[in-house]
Amino acid sequence: MNKRWRSVRFWAELAGIALGAGIFAFSVQAFIVQAGLGGGGVGGIALLLFYTLGLPIGLVTLVLNVPLFVLGWKEVHKTFVFKTLYGVVVYSVLLDLFKGIHPLALDDLFLGAVYGGVVGGIGSGIIFRLGGSLGGTDIVAKVLQRKFGWAMGTTSLMLNIVVLLLSWAILGPKIALYTLVSMFAYSRTVDVIQSGIPAKAVTIISEKSAEMVQPILSDIGRGATFLSGRGAYSDRTQNIIICVISLSELGNLKRIVREVDPQAFLIVQTASEVVGKGFMSIE
Template identity: 70%
Template sequence: MNLRTWKLAKRIGKFLGIALGAIIGAYSVQGFIVQAGLGGGGIGGIALLLFYTLGFPIGIVNFILNIPLFALGWKEVNRIFVAKTFFGIIVYSLALDFFKGIQPLQLNDVFLGALYGGVLGGVGSGIVFRLGGSLGGTDIIAKIIQRRFGWAMGTTMLMINALIILASWAILGPKIALYTLVSMFTFSKTVDVISSGLPAKSVTIISNQSDQLIQRILKELGRGVTFLHGQGGYSSAEKNIIICVVNIAELGHLKRIVKEEDPHSFIIVQTASEVVGEGFAVE
């Protein structure tokens, strides 16, 4: 397979992945959110409110209301993103009406509907985001804000959807509005995990046994390390500093290595919300 064919296959694969994410997102809405009578955020939330009050089809309304935001995305974001988003909106809108009336589970608990709908919807949108597209609505606005200010997309969507929650409160009642908020929070956190990966840990180790620690970290964890030279502020003695990034599952093992080699070492653990590189997320 030559390079040109490989790039074409990779591009087609991304569009198929976006279609899968859009279908999962639509399934979560019709299968759990609508069944539980919950609202939503952004354009999808407006489409749900119009469905509950006037009976308008969710998919068609979602597509029509996304047109102005799609035009905004065309001006503000690169055209590859716009093309992927337009494709995602079409698949998502069609799937929303295709899955109308589906009930994968007989839910008698609104909370479960909010939980399942939020997680599954977040998985679908997260897949689309990770492949460089979106499902329209506030996703486009969140993408623009992320590009300009670096804010997490899930958090941004949660903030700008506050007005839709207030509308749900007035139309659907306070109980449903609160459960909708639970669904949206679950959705946003799932999006962040899928699109950015689980938070890693950046560990700074100050130790007099740095050589032994480096050897064990490389051998037992297979993680690279950065070796720095420092100086103690009180003693003025030279200190060896190790910086290593590990995932959450590896953190306990790293701590055991440090404790075994140097019980008097000093460890600083910080959360790295996203790490791109060998052994971690690669865009």
């Protein structure tokens, strides 16, 4: 049964990667190309070659990824490379099939940048969640991370900046600026798909912690944890409440703190990713 479940899950992941690749290919042809925008990494180079030489974006993307796959096959986990190769092939084929598709008449570069970034981010986010990627700088960044310990995000950013500078030189500063807007919208969307909407991690220091935790449990419906702490100035030992809530629940929590102990010390931090009951499943 376990083996059968793994097989079903594997094929479901491939179907999800194909869906994500299709969404991303659609976003490129429907919004990015229609608006005449560039991009980052291998995709950005393929777009520049399309604008200047008329070469098909999908075919160029696939060809440019071949040497990167050779590099990745030796240095990166084989499952990641396989899923990435599969995603790139599906993406490249659909990219050329979707050529000329214009679901919306865009007469505004900003709209093209935002639509392209958000829709493309949804597609890539699905692929990343399933353990794959769309190749290009992702493979290079992965290799450099394994060999030298470089952060993937920083490495990808540096490589994308190089391609963005080429876009600035070839397409002009205005297009380069809106391309940067599109890349920002893309990255933020990927973050949301990958990690979910950021939650709030709250620390409450109060002499009435026992009274305060009850309405947190009953009114908000969230769990809480007591930590034992000792004040450096007062030298008194007291319980510290730690709880994680959604952004929409923060106002209710502040109300509870204000009503129970207006002198309480409240620390609110952004939890970029929360895995567990009531939030994102570990699966």
